[in-house]
Amino acid sequence: MNTLSFQYILLGGTILAASLAACDGGKGDTGFDEGLIREDLGSTTTDTAGGADISFEAPADAVSALITCGPYGYDTLATAETITDPNGGTIFSYETDQGTALRMPVTDDLLPVLIPQSPDLDLTAGIYGIRLYFSASGAVTVGCNALYRVQEPTASQTVDIHFVFVGVDGDVPGLNAFSAVDNAPLNETLAGVGELWAGLGLAVGEVTYADFAGDVELYNSVDGATEFGNLLKTNTSEDRAVTLFMVGAITDDDGATILGQAAGPPGAPAIGGTSKSGAVVTVGFLADGDTDTEARIIAHEVGHFMGLFHPTEKDGSGHDPLSDTPECTSDADGNGTYASDECGGQGADYLMWWAASAASVNTSDDQGWVVQRSALPH
Ligand SMILES: [Ca+2]
Ligand SMILES: [Ca+2]
Ligand SMILES: [Zn+2]
Incomplete structure (x- = not known):
């Protein structure tokens, strides 16, 4: 992503924060839940352009995947730049997100990526790729985790x-x-x-x-x-x-x-x-x-x-x-x-x-x- 896009992301973050502000409008135990599968996806570090890649493999019985990457602090914003599905098709692009069936937050400290977000684009089994983008000028290393829901909705x-x-x-x-x-x-x-x-x-x-x-x-x-x-x-x-x-x-x-x-x-x-x-x-x-x-x-x-x-x-x-x-x-x-x-x-x-x-x-x-x-x- 180039400098122009970088500015666009910061603007997007501002817009999203304003919308949340205007709308103004767990506890739990760590461990086994028969409806959820947790997977450590390892860590990834940004390249000189602020991008970083991760992938995850959606299990056959998963009805949703929530990928979280962080923490990276409150002074950095991150989002997903592109997401590819198991067929290699691009199902999300930040620059044209309104034309897709996914939306991504532009957010600080921890980025959650949820699939699906609409019945127009269901989750399928197989390997997805996510290209992350961080606003920080220096290198950022984050840990990523997957949470799959395997319980029938x-x-x-x-x-x-x-x-x-x-x-x-x-x-x-x-x-x-x-x-x-x-x-x-x-x-x-x-x-x-x-x-x-x-x-x-x-x-x-x-x-x-x-x-x-x-x-x-x-x-x-x-x-x-x-x-x-x-x-x-x-x-x-x-x-x-x-x-x-x-x-x-x-x-x-x-x-x-x-x-x-x-x-x-x-x-x-x-x-x-x-x-x-x-x-x-x-x-x-x-x-x-x-x-x-x-x-x-x-x-x-x-x-x-x-x-x-x-x-x-x-x-x-x-x-x-x-x-x-x-x-x-x-x-x-x-x-x-x-x-x-x-x-x-x-x-x-x-x-x-x-x-x-x-x-x-x-x-x-x-x-x-x-x-x-x-x-x-x-
Ligand atoms: Ca008006
Ligand atoms: Ca609508
Ligand atoms: Zn709201």
Whole structure:
């Protein structure tokens, strides 16, 4: 990749971060899970152009593959430049990603690559090749791992949720590990999450609770990418549960307020100790008794974690790879933002819409197909 492309990637990273910010909207045991296969793919080091190659062999019974490479720190961004399938065909190219059935994050510290992301491009058995690209000027060496889901997907799976409360029982009385199980606003929120996920073939499974054991004062307000990544790294569990850190506030590197933030998309379900090992959600709507909005934020962020993208990004620059979700084509006032009131019937009524509006509740069959293949539900 040349210097021109390098700048394009940095711009892409900025756009993606802005979209996540705007949308604002595991625990586990290491080891054997009959639904998952874990494989160490070894390490790879960048060449002088910032590229590095890895390959993996999808097992015959795998329904999804999640490749993770890292860590490479918070000052470097990485993405996949190209991906080839077992037939040697190019199924992803960063420069023309909107023409493919895959999307790749441009992200710091740990890169997750998920296949498939759409029923238009299923995973097949055999050897895939990934050309990685890193923005660092010097050499970068990363370790890569594969997580294959070999469990048959169904439309009646559950998602386990592990809440970690980061000093929020001053905002919402009783929101701590001891009493959360009886907390009425949180239970109303969980019921709402279940209703939003029903169309995806998912239900809320086992819910567990913990109080954050680290620096509560620092992480009660998660400010910027480094704090976000370091907080997620404290989740060392490899259980098939999504860890949700419940905090008082989130701001991005530019100081903008965020309501909820998932790693990726996708995140790193069932993988512990990485900067993509969960999601962070603010408790403001719980404190206000607006459990419908709190539920939409949680359901949306975990949707990202499982591999769902916005149907249309805030600035219109990209769309999800799904054929059955609408794309918004109307920035009617020409201000560069594809607002909810400009995109009625064009995606604004979907749960994965970039803004957390009250109307954003719908899901599609293709979205269900994707999340049912994630390593998270079981
Ligand atoms: Ca679509
Ligand atoms: Ca507009
Ligand atoms: Zn979002």
